[in-house]
Amino acid sequence: MQGSVRKKGATWSYRVEFGVVDGKRNQIERSGFRTKSDAT
Structure with missing residues (x-):
């Protein structure tokens, strides 16, 4: 499982990849x- 955190404008988001x-x-x-x- 991989994930990332990034800033989009004024808010933060996270994305998780399950395969x-x-x-x-x-x-x-x-x-x-x-x-x-x-977000983490």
């Missing part, structure tokens, strides 16, 4: 966090 299923990357992204520590 490849049928040739597609299975990802979940959540955004809208006020601080970087909230």
Whole structure:
């Protein structure tokens, strides 16, 4: 499982990748966090 945290405008977001299923990357992204520590 891989993940990343990044800033999008004034808010922070995180993305988690769970692996490849049928040739597609299975990802979940959540955004809208006020601080970087909230997103981690």
